[in-house]
Amino acid sequence: MLMTFDNACELHKIKAIYPTSRLVLRLLPPDESNSTIKLGNKFGASSKAACKLLETAKDLDLNIVGVSFHVGSGNHEPSSYYAAVVLAKEIFDHAQKIGFNLNLLDIGGGYPGLWDEMKDFEKIVAGLRQGLMENFPPSSNVKIIAEPGRYLVSSACNIALTVISKCIDYKEREFPGGLDIQAGVPECNKHFTYYLNDGVRGSFMDCLLLEDSHVTPTITNPERYADEPQYNSTLCGPSCEARDVLHPSLKLPELDEDERLWFKNMGAYTIPFYSGYGGAKRQRKFYVMENKYWLVLFSL
Ligand SMILES: Cc1ncc(COP(=O)(O)O)c(C=O)c1O
The missing domain is CATH 2.40.37.10 (Lyase, Ornithine Decarboxylase; Chain A, domain 1)
Structure with a gap:
């Protein structure tokens, strides 16, 4: 099982309860100032703290497999995503120096999801792609995953x-x-x-x-x-x-x-x-779909 952590208390707890879990170190992104909800107020280890945590995990003989970040929900600033990828690479390199072999990068959520925000989304993706190609090219064999929330459901x-x-x-x-x-x-x-x-x-x-x-x-x-x-x-x-x-x-x-x-x-x-x-009463939900799409889905 994959588990995320960002502090030493969690590492000690994991050591005691589930020492074989595959761990993902959650980073504090360098910049989430342009986001609507700043998850860094609550989660994420700074670059310095992350290096220390890697060392603690090594001492505890825990299995760190990757790094994650979330640049804040509703973040329209491409450079925030790019900077987070660069930081992730620094942490990958530090991890390698002390004997870990990380192979997972979780690029989180934050991506805008409204139709009229798609121009920003495209810019974000272009910046991200550049950051990933520079720091985690396919030859690195690092698996990239994401956790988009509002991107998938805002307009639904x-x-x-x-x-x-x-x-x-x-x-x-x-x-x-x-x-x-x-x-x-x-x-x-x-x-x-x-x-x-x-x-x-x-x-x-x-x-x-x-x-x-x-x-x-x-x-x-x-x-x-x-x-x-x-x-x-x-x-x-x-x-x-x-x-x-x-x-x-x-x-x-x-x-x-x-x-x-x-x-x-x-x-x-x-x-x-x-x-x-x-x-307050709970909202009733009605599912609506254009007939042509319904017919396609119904035929599956
Ligand atoms: C860990 C994590 N991943 C993904 C998301 C989804 O974020 P967003 O809706 O900004 O894409 C959240 C939202 O709080 C989160 O806490």
Whole structure:
């Protein structure tokens, strides 16, 4: 079995419990500043620490077979991937010096997965290919594996939510002398808050965890609102929690209750986060496939 480790405590535990396991040393990538989720906050040994760990593993007579890295989820910067490959090669070389023969490189995840991010993906892959050819050419016999998450699933899933309640308010702070409702409120000061049937304790956890991660919906039947004015609007989830906000401020026409909103590209880091807190209901799933593909699959 392959197991990943990045610290000495784990090595001692592995020695005690499963000394014959095949071990993969997880590195802290040199640069994950351009990623959305920095996994290095929690995982990965620095170059210096990795060299020490190799020595500890040697002393413990453990079997290290490879190296892994993850440059942070949603990383669009090709040089981050390239730099991680170069670091991996340094560690391979150090391992060889002290008597290991590594033959596995795990280039992790992080790869963007939306259609309009494919240009970045291509640049990343070009940089990676160059890094791998320079440092781990086919003649090195190193097996390369990857763990793409969002690349595979981001665009696979859309979420449809319903407006279950709405509230209109007037931004009082924009009327320092007090609000004279009778005199009429300028349209531009109208503000709507919509309550939707899923929120940050359901599929929209990232809106809570990640700064600036506001999801933007499309309206299911835009024709219905084509000529309507747009208002400042806030989208909230259904729970009692004040932080249950999907988007603090976006322009929308005045939506009817029961209106459906589409959130596209919600396949990654969404539905599995469902917690049930505040009575939230789990999203129902519908699988949709174009007929021509279904017929091909069905015939297999
Ligand atoms: C070890 C590991 N591999 C792969 C992934 C997938 O990452 P991504 O969705 O950024 O491709 C994760 C995500 O947390 C991870 O922790």
